[in-house]
Ligand SMILES: Nc1ncnc2c1ncn2[C@@H]1O[C@H](COP(=O)(O)OP(=O)(O)OP(=O)(O)O)[C@@H](O)[C@H]1O
Ligand SMILES: [Mg+2]
């Protein structure tokens with residue numbers, strides 16, 4: 001059965017297979033706040049996934065994601081797929097990938113970490129595992145447990 005829950009978009013990006021519950025964090029990452037929206041954005045939460053369980057989906061008209069945004073999406077939703085839509089069709093599809101180096105895109109969750117003091121030190125993490133993402137601060141050794149709350 002084909003279901004149309006939202007109007008198809010002509011050109012833009014569909015971020016599919018988002019970890020259920022993470023859609024609003026994805027919007028935050030790509031800077032969609034509401035008052036600044038200039039094109040149609042559809043958000044689907046808690047959609048049944050053909051693969052297994054539940055997922056969220058975000059569809060943005062006339063917009064593509066830059067590499068930094070893709071890295072951030074990977075950190076909160078490592079199975080997300082990026083579908084570039086051109087003339088109503090999926091022109092490109094890829095799975096996001098957690099980067100080898102996480103630098104300057106996540107804040108350390110340890111309030112006592114030197115990167116959270118007044119020093120101008122850019123937070124940096126070792127990627128101990130990509131799926132699920134496991135980040136260790138190179139300055140204080142803290143393992144990040146709530147990455148989605150600390151995206152810069
Ligand atoms: N023109 C469009 N407008 C809005 N959404 C679209 C459009 N074309 C495709 N999509 C959405 O993009 C996603 C990927 O489309 P595709 O046709 O590749 O589905 P699929 O075969 O189920 O892919 P996957 O195996 O990645 O789940 C789906 O969520 C689909 O609903
Ligand atoms: Mg599908």
Ligand SMILES: [Zn+2]
Nearest residue numbers: 108113137140
């Ligand atoms: Zn730290």
